[in-house]
Amino acid sequence: MGIIIGVLEQGLIYGVMALGIYITYKILDFPDLTVDGSFPMGAAVTAALLTKGVNPYLALLVSFLAGAVAGICTGLIHVKLKVRDLLSGIIMMTALYSINLRITGKANVPIFSNETVLENSVVNSVFAKIPVFQNLIVALIIALVVKFLLDAYLKTKSGYLLRAVGDNENLVTSLAKDQGRVKIIGLAIANAMVALGGSVMCQQQRFFEVSMGTGTMVIGLASVIIGTNIFKNTKIKPTTAVLIGSIIYKGCVAFAIWRGLKATDMKLITSALFLIIIVVTMDRKRKVKGNA
Amino acid sequence: MLELQNINKYYNPGTINEMCLFDNFSLSVNKGEFVSVVGSNGSGKTSMLNIICGSIDIDGGKILINDKNITRMKEFERNKVIGRVYQNPSMGTCPTMTILENMSIADNKGKTFGLGRGTNKARINFYKEQLKQLNLGLEDKLNIKVGSLSGGQRQAMALLMATMTPIDFLILDEHTAALDPKTADLIMELTDKVVKEKNLTTIMVTHNLRYAIEYGNRLIMMHQGNAILDKNAVEKAETKVEDILKMFNQISIECGN
Ligand SMILES: Nc1ncnc2c1ncn2[C@@H]1O[C@H](COP(=O)(O)OP(=O)(O)OP(=O)(O)O)[C@@H](O)[C@H]1O
Ligand SMILES: [Mg+2]
Numbered sequence: 001m002g003i004i005i006g007v008l009e010q011g012l013i014y015g016v017m018a019l020g021i022y023i024t025y026k027i028l029d030f031p032d033l034t035v036d037g038s039f040p041m042g043a044a045v046t047a048a049l050l051t052k053g054v055n056p057y058l059a060l061l062v063s064f065l066a067g068a069v070a071g072i073c074t075g076l077i078h079v080k081l082k083v084r085d086l087l088s089g090i091i092m093m094t095a096l097y098s099i100n101l102r103i104t105g106k107a108n109v110p111i112f113s114n115e116t117v118l119e120n121s122v123v124n125s126v127f128a129k130i131p132v133f134q135n136l137i138v139a140l141i142i143a144l145v146v147k148f149l150l151d152a153y154l155k156t157k158s159g160y161l162l163r164a165v166g167d168n169e170n171l172v173t174s175l176a177k178d179q180g181r182v183k184i185i186g187l188a189i190a191n192a193m194v195a196l197g198g199s200v201m202c203q204q205q206r207f208f209e210v211s212m213g214t215g216t217m218v219i220g221l222a223s224v225i226i227g228t229n230i231f232k233n234t235k236i237k238p239t240t241a242v243l244i245g246s247i248i249y250k251g252c253v254a255f256a257i258w259r260g261l262k263a264t265d266m267k268l269i270t271s272a273l274f275l276i277i278i279v280v281t282m283d284r285k286r287k288v289k290g291n292a
Numbered sequence: 293m294l295e296l297q298n299i300n301k302y303y304n305p306g307t308i309n310e311m312c313l314f315d316n317f318s319l320s321v322n323k324g325e326f327v328s329v330v331g332s333n334g335s336g337k338t339s340m341l342n343i344i345c346g347s348i349d350i351d352g353g354k355i356l357i358n359d360k361n362i363t364r365m366k367e368f369e370r371n372k373v374i375g376r377v378y379q380n381p382s383m384g385t386c387p388t389m390t391i392l393e394n395m396s397i398a399d400n401k402g403k404t405f406g407l408g409r410g411t412n413k414a415r416i417n418f419y420k421e422q423l424k425q426l427n428l429g430l431e432d433k434l435n436i437k438v439g440s441l442s443g444g445q446r447q448a449m450a451l452l453m454a455t456m457t458p459i460d461f462l463i464l465d466e467h468t469a470a471l472d473p474k475t476a477d478l479i480m481e482l483t484d485k486v487v488k489e490k491n492l493t494t495i496m497v498t499h500n501l502r503y504a505i506e507y508g509n510r511l512i513m514m515h516q517g518n519a520i521l522d523k524n525a526v527e528k529a530e531t532k533v534e535d536i537l538k539m540f541n542q543i544s545i546e547c548g549n
Binding site for chain 2: 161174
């Protein structure tokens with residue numbers, strides 16, 4: 001029982017991050033490694049703020065904005081300096097490692113504050129009767145709010161343009177819009193969501209650790225690929241599918257550990273799982289390019 | 293008025309594959325002109341269109357629109373007044389978006405893409421009417437992804453999308469090449485209709501000599517980066533498909549093949 005709740009809870013929190021990766025990977029067609037830095041960045045900002053006694057909801061907002069700035073930087077490196085997508089992300093990811101250390105001042109920050117978005121006096125009183133489900137339900141609410149906001153955004157004119165730029169950037173140019181700017185906006189939103197996931201994660205586990213971002217991309221991508229492939233030909237929205245994919249992914253990891261693998265084998269499990277997923281689904285995309 | 297003045301264009305400069313495509317190439321197209329462009333493969337037709345639209349850089353010369361120098365203007369800025377249909381059918385539409393969504397974004401060209409609803413429900417009937425003209429039954433498939441349409445169907449949609457909003461110039465690159473003869477005829481008629489309705493200054497590249505003769509009021513033949521033939525409306529009216537064919541044969545004899 002405890003394990004199942006843990007899997008659901010973690011799956012939903014990582015799901016917020018995976019939704020960000022869904023934007024870069026599926027919509028923008030931009031393999032963005034910035035996320036390995038922006039996920040812990042959200043946690044770093046949150047740890048720094050919570051230890052200073054700042055309101056945890058405000059910490060969510062600030063993390064979101066910090067992630068957006070990171071995404072904008074990656075976008076500018078790619079669009080203005082014409083650095084390849086993968087390299088732009090790697091540059092930002094590497095820079096963010098040091099920036100995160102600057103934000104917190106040290107590599108490990110425990111959070112002793114009583115007030116987090118998952119546990120504070122208001123929430124505690126609401127769940128007084130069912131404390132076991134408290135974190136899970138709060139995580140679910142956060143994940144669903146983010147999902148619905150993203151769904152709504154993708155139906156706006158700006159959202160249409162974002163979808164168009166990953167699909168056929170040439171069409172965006174035809175519409176007299178700067179496709180570089182649209183990409184930057186997309187990267188900003190994506191990394192903002194990833195940092196938001198990092199913030200919730202930090203509040204849930206009550207610590208920040210500088211290398212907690214390693215593998216974010218792989219975990220997020222695995223969730224996206226699992227989710228979107230399972231529900232490929234169904235009426236289920238891809239954003240919902242990604243959240244479910246994230247839960248399934250966490251389930252697989254929990255299963256591997258239950259079968260006797262150690263927690264220190266985590267990254268090995270992560271990459272092995274990812275490899276299996278890629279090979280099984282053979283997820284590849286075609287794309288329109290050039291002016292012929 | 294659209295002008296190319298003394299354009300120089302090299303491909304792969306500084307390599308063994310260096311090739312000078314345009315050497316002092318000039319062309320001016322008056323407002324309201326409908327220019328048909330023919331010419332053998334590799335004669336520089338697509339490159340000329342790319343230069344006009346700003347999709348490729350030039351190595352010398354100037355590009356003017358209504359006497360305004362746009363040589364340094366970015367492609368997306370030029371597109372405010374240009375509608376374009378490409379040789380490749382997948383260039384003009386978004387495959388993972390539905391027909392309705394594609395029509396909606398095209399309809400919003402020239403306006404801001406803000407946080408308003410992507411699809412304006414009040415416009416759906418208008419989109420349906422537009423699609424109906426194509427006679428391809430697309431008006432009943434509004435919620436189907438464009439990626440699942442055939443190349444020809446996509447190309448037909450691309451023409452609608454390129455001409456839906458107010459523009460001054462229409463640039464067509466073999467836009468009927470991917471269509472079956474009947475649909476091609478239909479799309480050509482539709483093209484002619486929008487050009488007349490909106491009084492668009494048009495450049496149409498085509499390998500279909502019948503269309504080149506039948507439509508438009510000026511005819512240009514390209515060869516090795518030059519306009520070796522330029523007939524105005526009166527001369528063009530007297531030109532027959534056979535005359536153009538003869539020209540093509542003459543060129544290939546001169547080239548030794
Ligand atoms: N990106 C490029 N790099 C190098 N050479 C190019 C490039 N694009 C075009 N060329 C060369 O320039 C010449 C003209 O090409 P272009 O595509 O303009 O021809 P076209 O008249 O449109 O031919 P087609 O009728 O086959 O479409 C060709 O010889 C081609 O090899
Ligand atoms: Mg061509």
